Amino acid sequence: MMSYQDQVSGIAAELEEILDLDDLEAKVYLNLLRAGPITASALAKELDIDRARMYRTVDKLVSRNIISTTLSSPKLCIASDPHDALKIALSKKEDEVNKIKKSGEAIIHKINNEITTNQSSNVPTFRIVQGRQNIYADIAQIIENATDVIYIATTLDDVSRMYHSTIPEKISICEKNGGRVRLLVDMNDPKLAPFVKRFNATETRVGNLPSKGRMVVQKSQKMIMSDSAVSAKNSNSDSDFSLCTNSSEMVDNIFTLCTYLWESSKPLKTIDVKNFVKKSRVV
Structure with missing residues (x-):
């Protein structure tokens, strides 16, 4: 049977892919879900992370609406609901796909008509x-x-x-x-x-x-x-x-x-x- 720590590590690894997070960002988000509102300083101590690095990570997650902070002093970090975080990730990917669809064909048309290409398909790359x-x-x-x-x-x-x-x-x-x-x-x-x-x-x-x-x-x-x-x-x-x-x-x-x-x-x-x-x- 998998230990609790192994289960958390597995969930963190999956979150990295789904929400496009790095290892620390995924751990911060999961710990906020578990611990509830907490200061960035306390969270840095709990995860044994340099405070400056933790502050940068929190700012990045806040800018992506994955976590939020209070107006109190000191500020408390609060994790977004997992469903909301997933919707944000999906919306971001959909915007990226739509952008590629809209501009991709036009760019390919310009390349084919304005740039002479000489590609050899027989050369190993x-x-x-x-x-x-x-x-x-x-x-x-x-x-x-x-x-x-x-x-x-x-x-x-x-x-x-x-x-x-x-x-x-x-x-x-x-x-x-x-x-x-x-x-x-x-x-x-x-x-x-x-x-x-x-x-x-x-x-x-x-x-x-x-x-x-x-x-x-x-x-x-x-x-x-x-x-x-x-x-x-x-x-x-x-x-x-x-x-x-x-x-x-x-x-x-x-x-x-x-x-x-x-x-x-x-x-x-x-x-x-x-x-x-x-x-x-x-x-």
């Missing part, structure tokens, strides 16, 4: 992607456009974070296009099987991975690979780096490795994926 959101966006794009097998080999922490991205939705699109997403995860506790199943991969297997990194690969197409997927203990999303390449030699080698790992792993068949997801949404 390499790039380093920084930031978990950027990495997950690249993974989602690969999955959405796939019509064959894609391997995702990663840690349990990484799966929990991907669940709150658009990746599960892209898996459904991939399957409609004839593709399959094979999730390979290193999981020591059988009780976490339902947690892994809710990710809704086409197939899921449990096995020993060669590292704590992340491998996402589509044969002869692209791959995204990280030396170490960021864990819950080091959950700063900006510290997550991945190599993205379409080099056929590297892609095929990693695909072969994932195929070998897949064949030597065990299927996860404790529950039916689709029914579990439907029941979870109802609850």
Whole structure:
């Protein structure tokens, strides 16, 4: 059974993704929900954080309407209701999407008509992607456009974070296009099987991975690979780096490795994926 501290850490990690917070911001928000109105100074002492850093964090959260402060002296910090915080996050994302939709097509039209491009699609490319959101966006794009097998080999922490991205939705699109997403995860506790199943991969297997990194690969197409997927203990999303390449030699080698790992792993068949997801949404 998970300890209270482990449960709090897990919730904090999920909040980081949903509300776009860093590790400290998520901890501040959760502690305010638990403790109720409290001064920034007292909160800094409770979390063993430098007061100046705490004041900066509070100011940032106040500006985003995730917490508020009183007019009293000293000021008390008050956490927004979780439902209100979620609405604020959704509204922000919707505004960003609408902005891209409105201006994106116009920019593409200008590029196609005013700028001469000379791109060679046969040249292997390499790039380093920084930031978990950027990495997950690249993974989602690969999955959405796939019509064959894609391997995702990663840690349990990484799966929990991907669940709150658009990746599960892209898996459904991939399957409609004839593709399959094979999730390979290193999981020591059988009780976490339902947690892994809710990710809704086409197939899921449990096995020993060669590292704590992340491998996402589509044969002869692209791959995204990280030396170490960021864990819950080091959950700063900006510290997550991945190599993205379409080099056929590297892609095929990693695909072969994932195929070998897949064949030597065990299927996860404790529950039916689709029914579990439907029941979870109802609850």
